[in-house]
Amino acid sequence: MQQIIYFIRKFRYFLLFLFLEILAIIFTIQQHSYHTSKFVNSANFISGGFYDKMNSINEFFLLKNENKLLIEENTRLKNLLSKKKIKYTQDSYKIIDSTNYFQKYEYSVAKVINNNYTKRNNILTINKGTNQGLTSDLGVVNSLGIIGVIETISSNYATVLSILNSNSKINVRLKNSDHFGTLIWDGKTHTTTQLIDIPRQAILKIGDTIITGGKSAIFPEGIPIGIIKSFKFERNQYQQINVLLFNDMSSIGYVQIVKNLQKNEQKNLEQNTTTNE
Numbered sequence: 375m376q377q378i379i380y381f382i383r384k385f386r387y388f389l390l391f392l393f394l395e396i397l398a399i400i401f402t403i404q405q406h407s408y409h410t411s412k413f414v415n416s417a418n419f420i421s422g423g424f425y426d427k428m429n430s431i432n433e434f435f436l437l438k439n440e441n442k443l444l445i446e447e448n449t450r451l452k453n454l455l456s457k458k459k460i461k462y463t464q465d466s467y468k469i470i471d472s473t474n475y476f477q478k479y480e481y482s483v484a485k486v487i488n489n490n491y492t493k494r495n496n497i498l499t500i501n502k503g504t505n506q507g508l509t510s511d512l513g514v515v516n517s518l519g520i521i522g523v524i525e526t527i528s529s530n531y532a533t534v535l536s537i538l539n540s541n542s543k544i545n546v547r548l549k550n551s552d553h554f555g556t557l558i559w560d561g562k563t564h565t566t567t568q569l570i571d572i573p574r575q576a577i578l579k580i581g582d583t584i585i586t587g588g589k590s591a592i593f594p595e596g597i598p599i600g601i602i603k604s605f606k607f608e609r610n611q612y613q614q615i616n617v618l619l620f621n622d623m624s625s626i627g628y629v630q631i632v633k634n635l636q637k638n639e640q641k642n643l644e645q646n647t648t649t650n651e
Contacts, residue, residue, distance in 0.1 A: 478594075478634065478635055478636050479594055479632055479633065479634055479635065480632075480633040480635055481630045481631065481632060481633075482502070482506070482507070482508075482630065482631045482633070483628060483629075483630060483631075484500040484501055484502040484506075484508075484514075484532075484628070484629055484630075484631055485500060485501045485627065485628050485629070486498050486499070486500055486534075486626045486627060486628070486629055487499050487500065487501050487531075489623075489624070489626050490536070491536070491538055491564040491623045491624050492564070494539075494540055494561045495539045495540050495541060496536040496538040496539050497522075497525065497533045497534060497535060497536055497539070498514075498521065498522065498533070498534040498536055498626065499531060499532070499533055499534070500514070500524075500531065500532050500533075500534060500629065500631075501530065501531060502530070502531070502532060502631065503527050503528050503529050503530045503531050503532050504527055504528070504529055505529050505530055506530070507633075508524060508527055508532055508631060508633075509524070509527065509633075510524050510525060510526065510527055510532075511523060511524060511592060511637075512524045512592070512631050512632060512633055512634075513592040513593045513631070513632035513634075514534050514629050514630070514631055514632070515593070515597055515629065515630050515632055516621065516626065516628070516629050516630060518598070518620040518621045518622075519597060519598045519599050519600065519619065519620045519621045520537060520544065520586060520593060520597055520599060520621075521534060521536065521537065521621065521623075521626060521629055522534040522535050522536040522537050522539070522542065523535050523542075523592055524631070536623065537557065537559060537567060537619075537623070538559050538561075538564055538567070538623055539559060540558075540559065540561060542557070542558065542559060543556050543557070543558055544556065544557040544586070544590075544593070544599075545557075545586065545587040545588075545589045545590045545593075546569065546584050546585065546586055546587050546599060547584075547585060547586075547587040547588075548572075548576065548578075548582055548583075548584065548585075549582065549583040549584065549585045550582060550583070551576060551577070553572060553573055553575075553576035554571070554587045554589065555569045555570060555571045555572040555587075555615075556569070556570050556571045557569060557584070557599065557617065558570055564623045564624055565618060565619055565622075565623070566603060566616050566617060566618055566619065567599075567600070567616075567617045567619060568614070568615060568616060568617065569584065569602070569605075569615040569616075569617050570615070572612045572615060574607075574610055574611045574612065576612070578602060578605055578607075578612065578615070579602065580602055580603070580604065580605075581601050581602060582601060582602045583598065583599075583600075583601055584598075584599045584600055584601065584602065584617050585597060585598055585599060586599065591634050591636075591637040591640045591641060592632070592634065592637075593632060594632065594634075598620055599617065599619065599620065600617040600618050600619040600620050600621075601617065601618050601620075602615060602616070602617060602618075603616040603617060603618040604616045
């Protein structure tokens with residue numbers, strides 16, 4: 375208390391001057407409409423800027439929740455579409471018939487809680503497991519393309535064999551033709567994978583889109599993967615075909631799990647056919 379009294383006594387003239395200045399400004403604003411409008415506009419400008427900054431901060435913190443809501447909505451729509459008979463064209467999916475057709479693919483949402491992309495054999499960890507109905511050998515995708523395939527699984531978690539893994543082999547094809555190949559990774563950069571087994575009669579161009587081929591029982595046909603970045607044609611065959619991924623594999627958040635509801639039927643038929651041979 376004594377320090378406060380000492381401060382007031384020491385700066386009493388300055389405080390008196392400041393008080394009188396504030397009174398003068400208040401009287402000026404109240405008595406003159408021009409000054410009043412200027413003051414109000416200035417106050418609105420300052421408060422508006424403050425609220426705009428606060429809104430930007432709030433939007434930043436709400437962005438994670440908004441992204442989750444968007445991927446959940448996207449998953450719901452995919453489930454609705456998968457209940458209808460879909461035909462893939464070069465530019466889109468087209469519903470051609472929904473009579474007496476049953477759902478082939480089912481989608482669910484998970485979050486990546488651990489992501490490796492700098493090793494030779496990278497895996498991701500997601501926060502869903504057997505308690506949420508997941509099994510191994512399910513495809514993992516997001517809105518930009520494929521992520522990998524579920525490998526090991528526990529009650530509430532699962533590891534995903536990333537496409538950035540030396541053991542990853544994904545059936546793919548050229549979007550503008552029916553030529554198929556296999557997507558692998560050479561371990562050099564997380565932005566680029568490689569395409570092998572492309573027949574020599576295929577016509578490749580820089581910028582051609584690569585999509586899933588639909589031959590496996592894991593991924594639906596037509597999921598985007600990336601574009602051809604570079605390639606060589608030597609000794610009458612394609613070599614070193616590099617595919618620039620649509621996905622930024624170093625930044626993966628929420629993903630979708632693809633379950634092929636007809637996978638067991640397909641696998642059993644293929645195994646029986648192989649056994650009979």
